[in-house]
Amino acid sequence: MYSISKIKKNSNYLKVVWNDGEESKFNYLWLRDNCPTAHDKDSRHRMFNILSVSPNINPKNYNVGTNGSLEIEWSEGDHKSSYNPIWLRENCYTIKNKTEYISPYKLWDSSLQNNLKLIEINHDEIINSEEGLVKWLELLHNTGIAIVKNAPTEKNSAFKVLNRISHTRETFFKTPFEVINIPKPNNSAYTTHALRNHMDLPWFENPPGYQFLHCLINSAKGGNSSAVDAFAVADYLRKNEKEIFDTLVSVPLKFKDKDYTQEAHRSFHSPAITLTKDGDYNDIRFSVATMDTLDCNPEIMEKVYKAHHRFGNLLHDEKYQINFRLEPGDIFSFNNRRLLHGRTEFDPxxxxxxxxxxxxxxxxxxxxxxxLKK
Incomplete structure (x- = not known):
């Protein structure tokens, strides 16, 4: 149990020393903004407006209360605040910012091919148990890929298992979209052609986070699936080819929706690799098919193309790629902003x-x- 041992007032923060020796710095504006009375008890939204106080607000009086709480009487607004020490410790940004970040991602390469059972989960396990649902979600979040086995093969039947997570995201492709060979296709997915490893819809400002491909029939010769953990490829470049990595992180590429049936022109600039606030991998945008004519500065065009060329070849390298065949009742589930997917040509x-x-x-x-976990 955490408790406050000592408090000291500084120019713009209170220094709190905890019973385990840790120290926290709590900025005065941060403390006033997070007074427990600031939030509506039902909606939990902050109703207090921090803009209504001056930037010079500070504790007029402060002490540790009889129940161990931090008690503050403010210099303005005739207001008193009481902070639970457990809440303060759990939300202490001093301690959070000196704690080493641990990535949730389990990076993988072609060695996963030897044990695809690791990413498989039975459809009924997800439907009938919370443990099964958590297992599926952990595979999706941590590994970026899961293959749901033995799902029904009727049209639209994946909704039941997907809705165990949440609602689906609608796009102009409609839900579900039909991955079949059609005349005069508006997307290369609707052909018999091989598809290079790619991200879906990279020309959206916010591409769909996850994709689920539900196999109903797969009796044609060919049409085998491929997948690559693009975070693992990016991680290799980060550690071994820094100039290439830095170019892919810093220079925006241009992607364009080339669907001739659309009555909207969609395009978006984004680097091939983006990072989170912690420096972890956020998303990978790669699609040879929908990359638009690049318009970066002429002084760096050669460097950008060489980086794109190197990255793209690694994303198709057998060292990183796995290959498998979807069977009827399989749902190929994956992080669309991490895992690139493709297929071989098939004979209709x-x-x-x-x-x-x-x-x-x-x-x-x-x-x-x-x-579900908390």
């Missing part, structure tokens, strides 16, 4: 191939997992 005269696709935002996967 040798049989039929029909997948149904669904998207879901990353917030839904991570948010549901956090809720």
């Amino acid at each position: 005269n040798s049989g039929h191939r029909h997948l149904q696709g669904y998207y879901m935002d990353r917030d839904e996967i991570i948010g549901r997992l956090n809720y």
Whole structure:
């Protein structure tokens, strides 16, 4: 149990010494902004407006209360605040910012091919148990890939298992979208051609976080699936080819929606690799098919193309890629902003191939997992 041992007032923060020797610095504006009375008890939204006090607000009086709470009487506004020490410790930004960040991602390469059972989970396990749902979500979040086995093969039947997580994300492709060979296709997915490893919809400002490809029929010759952990490839470049990595992180590429059926022109600039506030990997945007004519500074065009060329070849290197064949009842589930996916060419005269696709935002996967675990 954490308790406050000592408090000292400084120019713009209170220094709190804890019973275990840790020290915290709590800025005065931060403390006033997070007074427990600042939030509505039902909506939990902050109702207090920090803009209504002066930047010079500070504790007129302060002490540790009889129940161990931090008690403050403020210099303005005729207001008193009482802070639970457990809440203060759990939200201490001093301690958080000196704690080493640990990535939740389990990076992988082609060695995963030897044990695909590690990423498989049975459909009914997810449907019938919270433990199964958590296992699926952990695979999706940590490993970036999962193959749900033995799902129904009726059209639209993936909704039931997907809704165990949350709602799907609608796009102009509709939900589900039909991955079949069609005449005069508006997307290369709707052909028999091989698809290079790619991210879906990189020309959106916020591409779908996760994708689910539900295999209904796969009797045609060819059409095998590929996947690569693009975070692992980026990590290799970060550690071994820094100039290439820095170029991919710093220079925006241009992506464009090339769907001729659309009545909207969509394009977006983004680096191939983006990072989080902790320096971890956020997303990877790579799609040869939908990268638009680059418009970066002429002085760096050669460098950008060489970095793109190197990255793209690594993303198709057998060292990093896994290959597998989807069977009817499989749902290939993956982080669309981490894992690139592709397929080999297939022969439509040798049989039929029909997948149904669904998207879901990353917030839904991570948010549901956090809720179930906490």
